[in-house]
Amino acid sequence: MNQHKNTTILIVEDDFALRETLADILSGYHHVIGSDNGAEALEILQNCKPDLLLLDVMLPFPLDGFSVLRVLKNDPVLSLIPVILMSGIKTEQTILEGLKMGANDYIVKPFRSAELLLKCNNLINMRLKIEQKVEREMFIKTPQVFQFDIESEFKQKFENITRAMVEGSDFTVPNIASKMLMSISTLERWTKKIYNMTPKQYIQHTKLTTAEIYLRQRLTSVNEIAYTLGFSSVSYFCLSFKKKYGKTPKAYMRFPAKAEPVIMHS
Template structure:
């Protein structure tokens, strides 16, 4: 008996067996057992008598999207072996190809005892630690740090979906959906930073999903990357017309996808930093489409109308905007990377900065006019937000 994740092992074996049956001529062999006494390894070999893989290609077949020229007319995504090897490595094992005989033989080697047990879930790949004592005990802690940004992978091909998720899970918290309808359900509950979606899917395709995301005030701020095998100009234009932020042709480099995700997040962070640090930066600099602009203008209008009210709350804002407090939180957080309470406070401070430039009121008066309960607290908040006191800012701008 070997310690392994059943779902992950099933995925590996499913790929090896389906490939053997798909590419064999007449003969398939399967062997499994302990490698040798004292080795501590469990081994599975799956062999077939199909077209032999040349020695120079024995490592390439494990690369994402790589397909032998002899097999290009056989259906497949080209990522199954890459995913299978990744899952084997997660188990501290290895998947290799033996070309020393007349058969094409894939060999899977897994440790009998694990220090880490990896489980594959529908929404994300998480790890659980295992304490090795007299009996094996699996702890319930899920390694999904809150410091990770969340991304959503939407892809109907399970192998492709799992492959992308497995490649991204070290940098991001990964959620997974198999079509646009499932993706919208996740977006309604989670703080997603970037959506990576296939175009051609059942139930709801990527174009309709992107259109829904960009047309809905609660999600219109979320960047969308579309993946497609349709590399035509018309296909790209269709995606861009519904608001896609990036378009990547299949097959693609996983490193290129990672770079696009990282750039979208970093560019957003730079905009947010500039807005937060500059007293005179306007909130419209945070938005990139008309839906978000309309939302932020409506939000600001209500805050300005009540800016002298120190009791202005998230609940009051949510009711005025006809949103739940949770939806308001996700939207404001998504646009500004601030909680609604922080956004109200920063809006008060930015209004104060404009009033300081106009030089019609004393600093103490401005503090109360923008809803602060004391001048000292106002000065402390202003300096913490903008790196200078109200007096210093006023002397530089009047």
């Protein structure tokens, strides 16, 4: 079975044991986020656009699953997220109501783990194929000058977003994808195409090039730079910096690389 470790599933289920079981089933194939109520789920969806929403119908007051689904389908961005409803209620009326509201599937509890995994993977694969098809058609049908404009627009937006996030704790791939209004897999295809890097590699590259500027300016300490740029530890920052620039940060601060000469044209 295909693994999509760069895809995300949001599980909204108030039963803790069941939510953990679902996470165990899916986490071998996808990144999983969990929530136990509708209000929190909607808050998560404002900051992270998952590739699939697994939504329990019988959530606690005030927002049950149908209420959450209604909010999603009235939002132009969130409405694109595939939704599988889960419930112990198996009446035809309830199932049809969920499907009429825009759910992609309805699965009745208790269900088999293999069935759930296949339904999730099928919906995610379908979404990825549609995204890829749209991208291919866009580049085939669009004149080359406009293709260049599309890439330029992506670069400008992407670099503005990452530049603004470089000193924050939210400088992560899911958050960048959310701000770009695209899935993580789509973001990865674009960064590989334009920068020949994965988003994670681009984040590391941006942090280190920013650190190099700070060290050259000698305005703060190595420790402060490491924590400001969100490295997990000072030692990891030092190892990463030395690998890229051939010197430890302290050595680089004392003897920075010479700036490239500026050639003046007459």
